[in-house]
Amino acid sequence: MSNFSLSSKSAQDIAIMTPRGYINDIGAERLESTSEQFLGDGLKKLVVNFSDVQYINTIGLSIFLSMVQKTMEYKSLLCFTNMKKDHREIFEMAGLIKHVKVFKDEKDAFAYLNGRN
Amino acid sequence: MLFSSLKDSDFFDRQQELTGLFKRVLQADVAQARSAVLSGQRGIGKTELLRQLFGRLFWEQDRVAPFLYTVNPALLSVIAFSRNFLFQFLCQRLAFPEKEQALLSRDGISIEGLFALAEERKAVWAKDLLGHFAQCACDPVAALRIALAAPHRSAMATGMPVAVLIDDFHRIKGLHDDGAPDPRLAFLFEDQMAHGKTPHIVTGNMAELQELPVVNKLERIPVLPLGPEGTSSMIRSLLNSYEAEGSVPPLLLRHLGGNPFYLECVVTRACAKNNPDDGAFWKAYIRELMDGPLALSWLSVLKIYFPDLVLRRTALEITHRIFHASEALSCRRIAETFALTVQEAHDIAQALYLAGLIRAEFGVLRAVEDRVLREIIDALYLRELLAKTAHESEEHFLSTVVPQKGRLIRFDMTLPMTREAELIAAQGLEQIGKNLDLDRDAVGQLQIAVIEACINAIEHSRGMGDSVYVSVSVDDDHMEVSVESAGKEYIVQETGEPVRDQENAKTTGRGWGIKLMKRFVDEVRFEKTIIGTKIILIKKIERSADIHKEDTANRE
Numbered sequence: 191m192s193n194f195s196l197s198s199k200s201a202q203d204i205a206i207m208t209p210r211g212y213i214n215d216i217g218a219e220r221l222e223s224t225s226e227q228f229l230g231d232g233l234k235k236l237v238v239n240f241s242d243v244q245y246i247n248t249i250g251l252s253i254f255l256s257m258v259q260k261t262m263e264y265k266s267l268l269c270f271t272n273m274k275k276d277h278r279e280i281f282e283m284a285g286l287i288k289h290v291k292v293f294k295d296e297k298d299a300f301a302y303l304n305g306r307n
Numbered sequence: 308m309l310f311s312s313l314k315d316s317d318f319f320d321r322q323q324e325l326t327g328l329f330k331r332v333l334q335a336d337v338a339q340a341r342s343a344v345l346s347g348q349r350g351i352g353k354t355e356l357l358r359q360l361f362g363r364l365f366w367e368q369d370r371v372a373p374f375l376y377t378v379n380p381a382l383l384s385v386i387a388f389s390r391n392f393l394f395q396f397l398c399q400r401l402a403f404p405e406k407e408q409a410l411l412s413r414d415g416i417s418i419e420g421l422f423a424l425a426e427e428r429k430a431v432w433a434k435d436l437l438g439h440f441a442q443c444a445c446d447p448v449a450a451l452r453i454a455l456a457a458p459h460r461s462a463m464a465t466g467m468p469v470a471v472l473i474d475d476f477h478r479i480k481g482l483h484d485d486g487a488p489d490p491r492l493a494f495l496f497e498d499q500m501a502h503g504k505t506p507h508i509v510t511g512n513m514a515e516l517q518e519l520p521v522v523n524k525l526e527r528i529p530v531l532p533l534g535p536e537g538t539s540s541m542i543r544s545l546l547n548s549y550e551a552e553g554s555v556p557p558l559l560l561r562h563l564g565g566n567p568f569y570l571e572c573v574v575t576r577a578c579a580k581n582n583p584d585d586g587a588f589w590k591a592y593i594r595e596l597m598d599g600p601l602a603l604s605w606l607s608v609l610k611i612y613f614p615d616l617v618l619r620r621t622a623l624e625i626t627h628r629i630f631h632a633s634e635a636l637s638c639r640r641i642a643e644t645f646a647l648t649v650q651e652a653h654d655i656a657q658a659l660y661l662a663g664l665i666r667a668e669f670g671v672l673r674a675v676e677d678r679v680l681r682e683i684i685d686a687l688y689l690r691e692l693l694a695k696t697a698h699e700s701e702e703h704f705l706s707t708v709v710p711q712k713g714r715l716i717r718f719d720m721t722l723p724m725t726r727e728a729e730l731i732a733a734q735g736l737e738q739i740g741k742n743l744d745l746d747r748d749a750v751g752q753l754q755i756a757v758i759e760a761c762i763n764a765i766e767h768s769r770g771m772g773d774s775v776y777v778s779v780s781v782d783d784d785h786m787e788v789s790v791e792s793a794g795k796e797y798i799v800q801e802t803g804e805p806v807r808d809q810e811n812a813k814t815t816g817r818g819w820g821i822k823l824m825k826r827f828v829d830e831v832r833f834e835k836t837i838i839g840t841k842i843i844l845i846k847k848i849e850r851s852a853d854i855h856k857e858d859t860a861n862r863e
Contacts, residue, residue: 193727212730245733247758248819276751276827283826284819 193244196220200228204235204303206296210242218253225257234266235303239296241272251284258289267291267306269299309361309375309399309411318359319544319567320537321352324530328360332506335468336370339503344476344522345510347530348677349663350568350604353510356530357472360508364470365403371468372403374458378478378511385447385484385492393440393454397421397433400461400469432464447484448492455495458505468504476522477515490519497521514663532565541567542574543835549578554834554843556585559592562678562708569679572601586709593704596679596686597697605664605683612662613655620691621645622655627688629665630674630681637671682708716743720777722761724768729761732777736788743781746849750786752827753846757788759820760842764792768839786848791841 194217198207205228209221225236261268269291270281281287293299318325334340345353357375364373374396382391394416401424402410416424418437425433436457443450458469482492500507500521509522510530516522533541542555555563555574563569576599577583577591595601613619625641642652660667664684666675674681682704689695689703720735722728733754740750757777764775772793780787824831830845 193730212727214727245730245755245758247729247762248823249762251819276748276755279826280755280823283823 192216194220196224198224198228200233203233204237204300205233206237206239208239208242211244213243213246213250213254215249215253218250218257222253222257222260226260229260229264229266234264235269235306236261236266237269237271237296237299237303239271240274240277243274243277246277246280248284251280251286254281255284255286258286262289267303269293269303271296271299309358309365318355319541320533321356321359321530324356324528325359325363328356328508328528329363332360332364332373332468332470332508333368333371335470335504335506340468340470340506341503341526342500342507342509343526343528344516345508345530346513346516346527348513348532348566348675349608350566351530351532352567353530354474355567357474357508357510360470361472366406369404371470372400372461373470373472374399375472375474377474378476380475380478380481383478383481383483383488385451385482388482389440389447389450389454393436393457394418394421396454396457396461397425397436400458401425401428401430401433432461436460448495451482451492451495455499459499459502462502462504468506471499471505471507473507473509475511476509477511477519480515480519493519493521497524500525512661512663514661518661533567533570534565538563538565538570541570545571545574546578549575551578551581551583553577553583553588555588559588562592564678566679568604569601572599589705589709593701593708596682596704597690597700601679602683602686605680606687608662608664609687612658618655621647622659623684623687624692625652625655626659626664626684627692629659629672630684632674635671635673641672716781718779720779722775722777724765724773724775728765728775729758732761732775732788732790733758735777736779739779739781745781745786749846749848753786753788753844756824756827756831756844756846757790759824760788760790760844763820763842764790764840768792772839781848784847784849786846788844788846789841790844791838793839 193212194214195210196207196217197210198205200206205225207221207224209217211217213221221238228236258268268289271293272295273281273292278287278292281290291299291302293302331343332340345356347353361373361375364371376392376395378388379391382388398410398413398416398421402408410424413420418441422434422437425431425437436453440450440453443453458471462468479493479496480490481488483489484492496507499505507525509516509525538560546552555570555577559573563573572595573588573592576595577588579591580587583591609619609622613622625645628641628644629636638652638656639649641647641656642649645652647655656665656667656672659665659672663675664680666673686700686704689700690697695703718735718739720732722731736750736754736757739745740747761775761777768775774792776789776791778789778791821831824842824844828844828846830843832843832845834841834843
């Protein structure tokens, strides 16, 4: 049994993904494919809520990189919320944080995204 | 012994010095080479450096003939020294063109034998030297002049310069013609050392060498303690040779100060136990202080400089006092303390200085900066002056030398090479943190690093082992996790970090693992072990209780 699960939903033009547990290759690939699905469906605003993420390893991190690239190709907005300090540091180390918007929680992310077309 | 018994690969951290010396003496072929003295503390590897230099000059080039000579304390009468010096030089010089190793060890060769050899090699210059030497049988000083000038004479006659390498050169001051040492005889080296075609590289006991005027004119080349990489390579090699694994505690390493002799004594002794842990290394060190080759080497120095038993006892007492004094002592103060005349105190201090046991260049007596020596003096003092038993001495050192830490708690885990096995280590760590009330943030960061270390271990031992061994140690202020696995060697010697295999290197983002480990812990080390490779992660920690206390204090 995997230590990862993912729930996702969309409200208006915003897609919200909430990963849980351990983001390794499997977890990151599921996140990637789910986000691609949303992008394919025409949603251009993605939110990843990290509140239930326990660990992220560098294999998962490398897949996040391609997820960020895909989002940029679709000219979409990618937001991260509820990040722990250590997780944020991991993304900073990989240079990914500059390509996403980071918010304290979903509410702040929504406020930002709702103000954008 | 002219050649080193060490393999090139086991001659650690000295390649730069060796190459520098090699190039320096080869200058004699194209220009003028200058003589020099190798300086450094006892056991630092000066003799080994000379032997390595001799080997390299003998085997790897044919432009400058090497001559390695060790001054023998049993051959210090002028006539015995001259004969020995000249005969050894001729054997080594005649052996050099054809690299005849057998000729290098012809110790007992007679003058007739050497004549015959020179005749056979058509070395007219050598026959001339022997002829002149034979004529000086009644004039030892003239014979000494001929012997010392032999390298230069051969260089002039053959056009091939000679590198004269002399070990234990300080003993030269004991040269004597009529039984009493005549320091003036050492001056006869001065002219020979000045010739550009016969550069001399000498070494020996530094304190005594510094007192020889002929040496003071030479350029000093320091032989420094091994650096961290050299030290670590040497330890690894010693452990490998005993098929043992382990790592010397960092504090003990600092104690040993990069001195190859000290390191060898301690690691060799610790290897009596298969896989020595920290405690075994400290015990080995303490045993070495008490009765090992390390202690015996310094005891023999004390015996040489203080052959009289009563005087040796006084010398030991004085040395102990100097090492434990909070300030430099004068001979007058020593005389008052030990009920000696000032002259007696001065003589003892002079001998202690020449033995390398204390510093006393300008009449003020201080301890040398050598922690090991200080502890050897303590061990001798306990045994010889306080009549402590071996057990009592060991107890003393265990309480004074070994760091007194709180409990060291250790957990070991064996992980199967299954998917997400790294989480077992990470979650185990979390539980350990909770049980020991450790700072959660620090443990969290260590967990991130441990996950990466485990993934690394699993990736690199794929198909070569079926387990990853994780060991967690916690003491008062550190948490250390080692992750060991089988597998091909994947450490880059220069950087001490794993090589990235090509497949992984192609994947974007791989290689972040080490960067991430370094970001989240205070120290990351990689060690080669018998089964494969070990990654060691060290994180400073605080007890949660301490943090709470601090928080409360801040709030107040």
